[in-house]
Amino acid sequence: MGDKVLCREGYGSSRVKKNYVSTDDGRLVVVDQSPTGTTFSHFFRSVFLPQGYPESVSQDYLEYQIWDTIQAFASSITGTLAAQAVLKGVGVGDENATVLAATMTWILKDGTGMLGRIVFAWLRGSSLDCNSKRWRLFADILNDLAICIEILAPNFPGIFTPLVCTAGVCKSVVGVAGGATRAALTQHQARRNNMADVSAKDGSQETLVNLAALICNLALIPLVTGKQSLIWFLYIIFTCLHLYANYSAVKCVVMETMNQSRLNLIVKELLDCSHIPSIQHTNRLEPVVFRTRRKLEIILGCSVGKLCTSAKELQTLLMLYKGTPYLLGLNIKKGEICIALSDRATTSDQLQSCYQAEVINYVYENLYKNKTLHSSLAPVVKALENGDVHGALAASLIYTNLTIEAFCQGVVQQKWVLNPVLLNANEWRAKWDIDGVTDKKEY
The missing domain is CATH 1.20.1250.20 (MFS general substrate transporter like domains)
Incomplete structure (x- = not known):
């Protein structure tokens, strides 16, 4: 009658429970409070499931x-x-x-x-x-x-x-x-x-x-x-x-990291419906059999030689992307958007460059579908309709700079992880003065 519970303990979220009881004569007695059959299930979980399951693993x-x-x-x-x-x-x-x-x-x-x-x-x-x-x-x-x-x-x-x-x-x-x-x-x-x-x-x-x-x-x-x-x-x-x-x-x-397929779906949803989709919705739509289908293939971390073939064209890109640690080139004939990265480019810069590429691809795919695009994309639409590649690059860069911060905040609010980003960047890195002047010592 004088027994007193000194301590109660449980094993994680399982139903294994124990009480430590002090008796009248001073002994410490362990009382198992676990429901019937818990011992076997606990043994099975310990052998075949990670310790701390389900809290120690993802929901899927x-x-x-x-x-x-x-x-x-x-x-x-x-x-x-x-x-x-x-x-x-x-x-x-x-x-x-x-x-x-x-x-x-x-x-x-x-x-x-x-x-x-x-x-x-x-x-x-x-x-x-x-x-x-x-x-x-x-x-x-x-x-x-x-x-x-x-x-x-x-x-x-x-x-x-x-x-x-x-x-x-x-x-x-x-x-x-x-x-x-x-x-x-x-x-x-x-x-x-x-x-x-x-x-x-x-x-x-x-x-x-x-x-x-x-x-x-x-x-x-x-x-x-x-x-x-x-x-x-x-x-x-x-x-x-x-x-x-x-x-x-x-x-x-349900992966929380950003790859090119999931980024493509997020940007399309954002530009179509003005909201960023949830992680679950995006993963459900992600293709797992075939590659992501785009009219313009995005190549990240490519050689500068894939973007331009003349000094004049390179100088134009350097001036266009002044202050930006990447160069983005558009080749409609080949159906490619090539992105050359500076040696100073971070993962955030990679994400921004791919975001800009996805915006260009989105506009290009919807150019002749009689689809009403947001007014902020009108300069990009007009440039692509006129075949003005550099105009499209300039307009998309302006749009990207205006919206990238809000985009990143939106994806973080939806619990997306932005570090690391799995955008499959190649290892080419170029050196140029980010302010727009070519580095003569190392290029």
């Missing part, structure tokens, strides 16, 4: 992980079907097959895959952070293609080795794109500087899924061996499930 974490679990299970099933086909192709079970031939095929398959990994990382490595959702989906589509080639390969013994080498290259690209984009998504999901924990628990989840798929495969493989029609039926079913789950996974991710 659970939905993404559910779809990721489904796609991993489907991929494991089709991967086993492909592995069986490759083993059959290299001669497992064939008395006439030689160990040397099988070994050479495997070495060539691995070797071409290594080369493919290096080449892809060289060509596309810089864009994986900027378009992580699109490359994530691309990796899974390519993985299904590689599995399809491996299942087909034993039916063409004359070109079996080239086919499995092609599949090896595809899978190596999948490894680079999938691994890199997984890291980018993990960084997005980790909200307590707990990227390693989120990544480790993601690995535990995937291992559990693969274990479940392994058990299914042990029962499945004896049933499908030698039955090509059944193998193809299962491949089609699980591939469709795999692709749908992957598409749903990347679509549910």
Whole structure:
């Protein structure tokens, strides 16, 4: 009757609760106040979910992980079907097959895959952070293609080795794109500087899924061996499930950082409706299969040589952009807006240059649609209608300087993150006097 509660504690937002009670005889007794069944759920959360879940991860974490679990299970099933086909192709079970031939095929398959990994990382490595959702989906589509080639390969013994080498290259690209984009998504999901924990628990989840798929495969493989029609039926079913789950996974991710696709959608919404869209709305509209469609492609961080071919043209741009740490050129014939950055340009300057480019692209796309544009864009419209490129650049720069501050304040109010910006800038940087006089020592 004289027991007194000295302290109460809980484990994060879970229902695990404990009371520390002082008894009459001076002992400290721990009383578990957790509801029935909480111990098991707490153990499960501790093993497979990041510490502090759900506060320690992004709001889209659970939905993404559910779809990721489904796609991993489907991929494991089709991967086993492909592995069986490759083993059959290299001669497992064939008395006439030689160990040397099988070994050479495997070495060539691995070797071409290594080369493919290096080449892809060289060509596309810089864009994986900027378009992580699109490359994530691309990796899974390519993985299904590689599995399809491996299942087909034993039916063409004359070109079996080239086919499995092609599949090896595809899978190596999948490894680079999938691994890199997984890291980018993990960084997005980790909200307590707990990227390693989120990544480790993601690995535990995937291992559990693969274990479940392994058990299914042990029962499945004896049933499908030698039955090509059944193998193809299962491949089609699980591939469709795999692709749908992957598409749903990347679509549910809500990224707060700014890339060119999301900036394009924000500027269009702003100029169409005079308001900045929410993060959720923009991510829902962001294309994850194809690139953003524009009439004018935006190339950020390009060489000055792409903007102009004569000294007079360069001098005109330097005077036009006096006081601005970038040079923006418009080439309507090629359908390009090229942006050269000064070595003094910051991420804010990159955002401003792309904002100006998006304004020009917006006006150009709506030029002949009989669409009424805001009166503040009238000088840009008039210049483009008359084919006056420099006039359009000057008018769009004036509009940008007048509106960029309000634009940045608006996106921050909508919880967008402006540092870093993922605008996929190339590494060319130029030196010139920002006040408009060319630096004669270093250019």
